[in-house]
Amino acid sequence: MTIPATSSWPALVATSRGALWRAPDGTVERLSGGDASLRAAGHLPLVCHAPAVAARLGLEDLPAHDLLELFAFVRPARFCLPTVRGLCEALDLAVPSTPEEEVSALPQIARALIDELDDMAALASSEMKDTALAMARGQWSWGDAVLAALGIDAGGRKQRPGAGLDVWKSLPVWEEPPPAPPPGSQPVEPREARLRLAQLISAGANMAEARPTQSDYASAASEAFAPRTEEDKPHVVLVEAGTGVGKTLGYVAPASLWAEKNGAPVWISTYTRNLQRQIDTELDRLHRDSAEKRRRVVIRKGRENYLCLLNFQEAVMRTGLVPENAVGLGLLARWALASRDGDMIGGDLPAWLLDLVGRSRIQRLADRRGECIYSACEHYRKCFVERTIRRARQADIVIANHALVMIQAAMGGLDDGTRPLRYVFDEGHHLFDAADGAFGAHLSGVEASDLRRWLLGAEGRRGSRARGLERRLSDLLGEDVEAQNALRRLLDLAQQLPSPNWQTRLADGTVLGPAEEFLALVRQQVRARSAGDDQGFGQECDVRPLNPGLIAAADQLAEALEKMLQPVRRLRQALRARLEGEADKLDSSQRSRIEGVARSLANRCELTLESWRAMLRGLHNDADPAFVDWFGVERVQGREYDVGMYRHYLDPAEPFVNAVIRPAHGAVITSATLRDSLGVPSAANDEDVSRLADWTVAEARTGTRHLAAPAMRAAMASPFDYPNATKVLVVKDVKRDDPDQVAAAYRELFLAAGGGALGLFTAIGRLRAVHQRIAPALEEAGLPLYAQHVGGMDAATLVDIFRAEEHSCLLGTDAVRDGVDVPGRSLRLIVFDRVPWPRPDILHRARKAHWKAAGAGANGYDDMLARLRLKQAYGRLVRRSDDRGVFVMLDSRLPSRLLSAFPPGVIVERLGLADAVSETRRFLES
Known part of the structure; x- marks a missing residue:
């Protein structure tokens, strides 16, 4: 077979103003969505992320050669941004800067990937060739080109059923480890924690800047690793660490020492899968060798996150009835053989691949309903979940999430009935909400x-894979x-x-x-x-x-x-x-x-x-x-x-403490936003805030007030110069119920910042309305605009793109507010559409009344939640010492009592939109 010339394929890029179509002769023209759809049906153009392109053009579906599918086949379990620029960076090609350059780059990307396959052909495994053949027979758009590059004659090979998709035959078998001995009780001294921290800092690719408070943090966290002296009285440390303190390495230092000294794992728990991945990346400093890190660091999630081999096998067996399913299953087969641990949600399966194959279809391949048949399954000894469970028993650090920890504890222990003795709860301000979900009925x-x-x-x-209790x-x-x-x-x-x-x-x-x-x-x-x-x-x-x-x-x-x-x-x-x-x-x-x-x-x-x-x-x-x-x-x-x-x-933190904290020997609960300043003006000095900032909120929201022995408290202020690094502006002349005025405000502020802007919304409908109104103007100015709940990309993928593209803009809701960690100029402006009051439902009404009865005042509960949300949003703006940014609230109804959400010394200015736009431009250009 002859490898096709990729330049002979047309290419298509969707924009907010229509579509750009590149003909095989190199000419580029702009089309409407309808015209692009008609041309695509007959020519299968090259695109990047077909679902997103279709959504942007207002189409249900788009027949195309999706370059992300080809990338996923050629480089399984490898990350790239699902954009034309992201593909070019991954393949070391010139990065385009305009839509016209992007559409011209698509044939080059296809050529590079096909050439890479051609280079691999001589050493390609039989599994890879069988997978390519199965996908081609499933009418994969890339089938002929891939077979030609691998030197496979489709007509000359007869495949057995399931060949190329039956990955369970090629996965290694896990071994049962011996029972672990009981853990030791050796403490971690503050001096040891400081020394380990210094080693971690020096182990980075670039020497980290000196942070004196980080050493203080590690010292305070080490108190949670002292031997317990009384039953049901664990050593609990509440640590509020401002942004920039470096809390991840601060708690990893004593946690890793305790695990090594005592032969038992420390469980580090955070709120989201994305944050699990960030912590895992930080642990590269602890273990430079990847094989050693794999042995000593394990990410744990619920079973619903992992590929179930039995479900996958049953799906493969049905491809004879629906051959086109072989395309998605083939891409998953390529990933499964290259995956670190079979984690489909937030692991090394690219999030954009879920969009391409179908998020619901992929999730059905996991055990989402508790139907596992354990050792009766023919794939039990190769099961990704069972392998991870056994690795976790032998690890030093287990990176989990709050939901898993709480659900396992509520059900009497982990999968094997054991309980960790030491925990670190990062993002501790989310413990209340996580417990609310875990302990509700x-x-x-x-x-x-x-x-x-x-x-x-x-x-x-x-066709259903549901297995009843009888089976x-x-x-x-x-x-x-x-x-x-x-x-x-x-x-x-x-x-x-x-x-x-x-x-x-x-x-x-x-x-x-x-x-x-x-x-x-x-x-x-x-x-x-x-x-x-x-x-x-x-x-x-x-x-x-x-x-x-x-x-x-x-x-x-x-x-x-x-x-x-x-x-x-x-x-x-x-x-x-x-x-x-x-x-x-x-x-x-x-x-x-x-x-x-x-x-x-x-x-x-x-x-x-x-x-x-x-x-x-x-x-x-x-x-x-x-x-x-x-x-x-x-x-x-x-x-x-x-x-x-x-x-x-009414207080879900109480069952959390009873089920998780009290049986443990020690725990660190940490966040940048544990305490509430209770209306202390942001212009107050550090001493005023330290004196008046309220630990009552921290102890109530984490449940530590229910402990028999009080938690130790520690607070480390951020090293950043917020008054000089940031501006906080409240716009007073935009009608918040007028979508045209709100959209105009977002447009002008984003243009003034030149991108690097994050728009936060308290309602999805308003987000979509603003996106529709401002996308064309931003595109014309060369500022890419991405949005949650618009198009075919999930929040984690959008944040990855936003982080990588310095002049892009992103619109999102709570999930984006809590999951963004974007240092540098990629985030220099945050615009909030409204005060983030809690949703006034029956559950909220009861808790508000409970706080009022406890003396918090008529609006104390609402104010506390709104301040914490503002703190979290503002905290996204400055992530390192040289960051600068502007925080804008478009809601003139922001009460003065909420302004203590901003750091000490930060002046909040109330002004008109025109002045806010001018001040944003001046501050970011200075």
Whole structure:
């Protein structure tokens, strides 16, 4: 086969003003979205990120040669920005600066990747060649070119079924490590922590600047690694460290020392997957050798993040029915063989590949519903999750996230029943919200139908990979007739839970079973009593007083749940009996499987049923002061998605402390924003802030006020000169409810900054409205504009692009505000559309009343949350000593009592938009 000339393919780049089309002869013309679609259908142009290009042109789909697909095949598990400039940088090509140069660069990118494949052909593995052939037979647009480059004759090879996609055959087998000895109790002295910190700093590629407060931080954090002297009294250190202190290396220093001295891992937990990746990158300083780092540092996430080989195999087996699925599966196969640990969400699978293959399709390849069959799976000894679990037992540092730590603790330990003794909780200001999600209970249609699916499987739906409890459990029960009967009884009772299409039946009154009857009456009460305008969030109402008939329906459902609990407990008893009675016969994999199934029965089924039953029984009594209950109807894009009764702790930090902190021996809880200044003016000096800044908020939001022994407190101020490095402007003459005025303000401020601008929004609708209005003007000025919830890219990818492109602009919501770490000129302006007040729902109302009763004032709770959000947003602006930036609030209603969110000495100016634009330009140019 002859390798095609990439210059013979047309190329397409989408812009806010239409499309640029490059013909094979090199001429470039501008087209409308419709014309571009018509041409693409006949010519399959070269593009970069087809879903985003299609979205920008207002199209549902775009047939094309997507260069990112080719990159993912040629360089699996390798990062590049999903832009034309990003591809050029990754391939060492000249980086274009205009859309016209970008569209001309696309054939060069294709040529470079095809040439790279051609160079690899002689040494290409048989797996790689088989994958290419399988994808080509699935009508991959790149198929012929890739086969030609690899020297493969498509007609001359007959493939066995699944060849090239059956990666499970090529993955290595993990080995079971020996049981770990009990950890030691050696302390980490402050002097040792300071010395280790100095070593970490000197180990960087570039010597870090001296930070005296960083050594103080490491010294304070070392207190959490002293031996515990009394049961249930861990050593807990609360450390607020301003931006620039260098808290990551500050806590890694004592944590790594303790792990090495005592032979047990320290779990470092953060809020998001993106932050897990950032911490992992920092640990390159601790272990310069990648193989050594892999052995001693492990990233842990929930099972739903990893590729399930059994799910993947079943998807591969169906490619005979849908050959085009081989394209996406082939790209995943290439990645799986190159991946560090099979982590699909936030790991080394590029986030943009999820967009290309289909995010929901990829997520279905993970175990998102707790249906793992453990050692009964033929791929168990190659499983990515099981391998990671075993690596974590032998590691020094485990990088986890708050949700995993809390859910595992709430369920009685980790996958193997063990608990870490030492924790570091970075982004500690998010512990309250993480605990709120982990310890809440939802008796809803979605949750109940998911439990039915977990128990019964797919119930006749062809092509579904859902495996019911019978498949996971029956062979483990052996000849125990009573247990087999209990299993059948449970499966019969599970049919009382909501079945497929339950949403339709709730609306038309044709409900089936006690669960749907209860949910229908809940829906009726919500629709009757909600305030009306749901603002896109759905509707909700108080539980009491109950509508007629609800208490009877609740009792009927509670009785059904009680009947389900009986066989669940009998099954768990049978599994425990087998572990004890056949201890001399079961090998380690069999024991592991029995323990895993018993644990999932308890966590996924028994605890859920018990919590639901308690919620229903509680309807007979007055409200429990420890909880907040409400009824709700949730909507997604205007459609009813879920209905149910919801229960959250009034103070979720209390169960977090009881389940996670109290059993541990020590913990560091740290953030740049733990304390609240309670209205101290930003113009106050450092001594005023230190004296008045309130640790009460930190102890309440982290739960440490519930400890028997008080937490140690430490605070390190930022070394940055905020008064001279930043400006804070409040625009007083823009009508916040006028989308044209708000958009004009964003446009002019972004242009004045020359890019490097982050626009933050408290509502997705306003974000989209502003994006639509300002994109053409920014493009004409040469400023690329990216936006969350617009187009086909996820937030993490957008932040990566924004960080790399110094003159780009980004619009986003909370997820962007909390996850951006962009040092340098790539972020020099932040514009906030409105004061970030918390959403005023029933749960918020209860917590606000609780804080008011505690003496926080009528608006104390709202003010505290808004100040913390402003602190977080402002903190994105200066990440190193030479950064400069402007923070603009477009909401003239920003109260003076919130201005203490800004650092001491920073002057806040209230002025008109024209003056704000002029001042932004002057300050950033000076």
